[in-house]
Amino acid sequence: MSARTGLEQDPQLPPVALDPEVVEAHHRRWTPARIAVWAAISLLGAVSWAIIAIVRGETINAIWFVFAAVCTYLIGYRFYARYIEKNLLRPDDRRATPAEYKADGKDYVATDRRVLYGHHFAAIAGAGPLVGPVLAAQMGYLPGTIWIIVGVVLAGAVQDYLVLFFSMRRGGRSLGQMARDELGVVGGTAALLATLVIMVIIVAILALVVVNALAESPWGVFSVGMTIPIALFMGAYLRFWRPGKVTEISVIGFVLLIAVIAGGGAIAGTSWGADLFLLDKTTIAWMIVVYGFVAAVLPVWMLLAPRDYLSTFMKIGTIVMLALAIVIVRPVLESPAVSEFASTGTGPVVSGSLFPFLFVTIACGALSGFHALISSGTTPKLVEKERQTRMIGYGGMLMESFVAIMALVAALSIDRGIYFAMNSSGAATGGTVEGAVAFVNGLGLAGVDLTPDMLTQTAADVGEESIVSRTGGAPTLAVGLANIMARLVGGSGMMAFWYHFAIMFEALFILTAVDAGTRVARFMLQDSLGNLFPRFKDTSWRPGAWAATAIMVGAWGAVLLMGVTDPLGGINTLFPLFGIANQLLAAIALAVCMAIVAKLGLFRYLWVVVLPLGFAAAVTITASMYKIFSPVPAVGYFAQHNAFRDALAAGETSFGTATSVEAMEAVVRNTMIQGVLSIVFVSLAIVVILTAIAATWKSYRRKASASSEDPAVLSRMFAPAGFLATPEEKELEKQWAALPASRRPARTGHH
DSSP, X not given: OOTTTOOOOOTTSOOSSOOHHHHHHHHHOXXXXXXXXXXHHHHHHXXXXXXXXXXXXXXXXXXXXXXXXXXXXXXIIIIIIHHHIIIIIOOOTTBOOHHHHTOOSSSSXXXXXXXXXXXXXXXXXXXXXXXXHHHHGGGOXXXXXXXXXXXXXXXXXXXXXXXXXXXXXXXXXXXHHHHHHHHHHHXXXXXXXXXXXXXXXXXXXXXXXXXXXXXXXXXXXXXXXXXXXXXXXXXXXXXXXXXXXXXXXXXXXXXXXXXXXXXXXXXXXXXXXXXXHOOOHHHHHHHHHHHHHHHHHSOTTTXXXXXXXHHHHHHHHHHHHHHHHHHHHOOEEOSOSSOTHHHHXXXXXSOSOHHHHHHHHSOTTTOOHHHHHHHTTTGGGTOSSGGGHIIIIIHHHHHHHHHHHHHXXXXXXXXXXXXXXXXXXXXXXXXXXXXXXXXXXXXXXXXXXXXXHHXXXXXXXXXXXXXXXXXXXXXXXXXXXXXXXXXXXXXXXXXXHHHHHHHHHHHHHHHHHHHHHHXXXXXXXXXXXXXXXXXXXXXXXXXXXXXXXXXXXXXXXXXXXXXXXXXXXXXXXXXXXXXXXXXXXXXXXXHHHHHHHHHTTOGGGTHHHHHHHHHHHHHHHHHHHHXXXXXXXXXXXXXXXXXXXXXXXTTOSOBTTBOSHHHHHHHHHHHHHHHHHHHHHHHXXXXXXXXXXXXXXXXXXXXXXXXXXXXXXXXXXXXXXSSSOOHHHHHHHHHHHTSOGGGSOOOOSOO
C-alpha cells in the first residue's frame, strides 16, 4: 500500500512499482568504485571551469567547454534533480498516469520512456539552442557558457521537470489551465492570454526558420520530407507488426534516415530532382501549414512520436559527433572571454548590454518558456510512470543545453572577422565582400584583420556564392560545424558536404518543434474554450480537436505567410520579441509552479522555484523596459519608430537600414507592433507573477491549501524509471513478462 495515496496493490499482478525503500537504497549505495567515479567527474569539471573562467591567454581550447558541460550536467542530474525528486515532487509509481487512466489511443498513449524522451527532446529543441548562442557569441565565450550550463541546472531543467510533473498529476492540463486553477480568474485569464498569443508567435518564428533553411534547397526538402513516410512506417511497425521492439525499429529507422540524407545529395544533383524539390519560400510555407494541421490531428503514435524519435537520432547523433570531433581535433577559440560589446551594448549582431540582453538572446539553451508548453502539452499525456519524469523533463533539458554549448563553440571556432562579416546586417556591410571587410576592420577589434580572400575562400569551401551578411545564426553554425568536422573527416574537400549536412540538420531540428508546438497549441485552445464550452475539454472529441487545430494553425500560418511574403517586415521584425516573450513565458510557468508548491505546504523547498523565478522575472522585465522606454533607436522599439517616422515626415527616401520609402514605412509599422506587443506581454506576465505571490502568501497563512491534482488511480502496469533498467527493475520486468497474456493489462503505446 502507498502511504500517500492509500492505493492497494492488485494481488493478482506483480508489483507495479519498486518499493520506495529499495529505490532509496539504490541511490544511497556508495561503493568505492562509485565514489571514485564521482570524484573524478567532480575534479575534471572543476579543472575545466577553472581554465574557462580564470586562466587567461590569447586562445583557449574548445575541449574544456565539452568537459565542463558534461561534468556539470552529470552532477546536476545525479544530485540536484534527485534532491528535487525526493523532497519536492515525491513521485509514486503506484499511481496511474493520465496515459493509463485516460488512455484513448490518440492523445493519451502510454509510450515507452526511450521513445518519449526522443519525442520530448525533439519537441523542445527548436531554433533557440542553435541560433541564440551564435548571436550571443559577440559578447565573448564566458558569459554565454556560464548562463547555458549553470542556468540549465538551476533554472531551465527545473522548470521543465516541475511543469511536466505537475501537469501529469492534473490529467495533462495545459499551463494556462493550471494557472486558472491555481491563481484564480484574474491570474489565470492573464496566463491563458499570454500563453496563447506567445505560442502563435513562437511557432510562426520556428516555421519561418525552417522555410529559410529549406528554400531553394532540393537536398533539404527531399531529406526532411522523407522523414514523414519513415515515421509513419515506424509508428505502424510498433503498433501492429512488432509491438515492443523499440530497439529493432530504432536501428531500421536510423538506417533509413542515413539513406535519405545521403540520397538527398544525389537526387539534388540530378536535373529532375532539382526541378521537383527546388521550392520557393511561399510553397514551403503552405506545405508546413498543411503538415502542422495533419500532424496535430492524427493519433500521436502514428506520426508525431515516431517522427520526433527519428529526428532525435539525427539531433543527438550530430551533437555527440560534434562533441567527439571537438575532443579529437581540439580546435582553438580566439574569442576573448568577455568582449568589448558586453559593456557598451553597441555590438553589430545583437544590440544591448550583457545584462539583460545576453539572457534573452540565449533563450532555449538555458531557460525556455516554450518548453513549459510542451511539458504541459503532449508529453504529460504519454508518460508511463511518474518516476520517468526526471529523465524526460530534467534530462531532456540538459541535452538541449549541450546543443547550445556545441553551437556556441562552433560559432567561436571560426575566425572572429568572418563571424562578424556573416552576422552583421546587409545595411552595415553593403552585402559585398569589400563592404564587409571595411566594416569589420573598422570595428577596431583586437587581433582581427579580415581580408577579401578569407571571405571568398570560405564561401567557395562551403559551396556558397557568398557568406556575407548571412544573418540569423544558422549559417554561422553550419560553417563552424563544417570547419570542425572537415578537420576530422575529409579535409577542405568535404567542407561543402558538412555545411549542407548542417543546414539540413538545423531544418530537421526545428521542424519537429513546429509539429509538436501545433499540437500543444490545440490542447491550450481546447482547455481555454472548455471554460466556456465544456465539450471542448474532451480532447477525444474530434470536431473540437479539428476546430481548435484549424484556428491555431490559421493564426501562426497567417503570421508565417506575412513574414515570407514581406521580407522587409512581418515576422522578421517580430524575431527580437522571441527571446523576451519566451523568457516571460518561463516566468509565468515558474510562478504557477511556485503557487502549486505553496499549496502543497512544501515551503521549506520553495527556494527551488523562487531562485529561477526571481532571476527570470528580473531579466525579462528589465529587458522589456529597455525595449519600451530606451531612447536609443537600436534598442528601443518606440525610439526606432519615432526616428523613422520623423525621417519620413522630413521627406527622406532612405534612412538607416531602410533603402526605400516602402521599407521605412514597414519599419514604422512593425516597430509599433513590436512595442505594443512588448507592453501587452510584460503586463500580463506581471499580473500572473503578482497573483502567484498572493496565492503563495495565502497558502502560507493557511499552511497549505486544497490540491487541484486528479484523484489517485491505481496503476496496473510497470516500467523502469531511467533509460537503462536497474537490476531491481529488470527483476520486476521478468515477473511481468512471465504473466500470461490473458492476465496482462492492455497497453496502448509503444512498449
